[in-house]
Amino acid sequence: NSSDGGSGDKVPIVCEILDPRTQQTIQQNPEMRAVSDFLQSNDMVSKILAMVCEDRTVKLILDEMLAPKGASMACVPAEKYCNPGEILTYFQMACRCQAAGEILLGYLEPDASESTGFKPPL
DSSP: OOGGGSSSSOOOOOOEEOOOHOOOHHHOHHHHHHHOOOOEOOOHHHHHHHHHHHOOOOOHHHHHHHHHTTOOOOOOOOGGTTTOOOOOOOHHHHHHHHHTOOOOOOOEETTTOOOOOEEEEO
């Protein structure tokens, strides 16, 4: 509305429809369908859209993580990055992983009962 000091440009409003029954109601009403813009999504899509709206740089990360051939996560032996008997700090190991184009998230260390548990860096 140009009377409020604006430029007179219209700002589109897009509503998110989470309930399929609401979408059905809109689709069955010709007047409502003609004047409405809506997006039907699920909770996951909604959260992703909200993250991208908040910070557009997140889209690059999400594109990588959610792409069909995107990121993966695996536990690999330390020997992939160091020599037998070599002792490295967490930072040194992280640098070697980074040099291989990978990211170190933590490590597994056997405890007294021979079971293992994922340990993030301290």
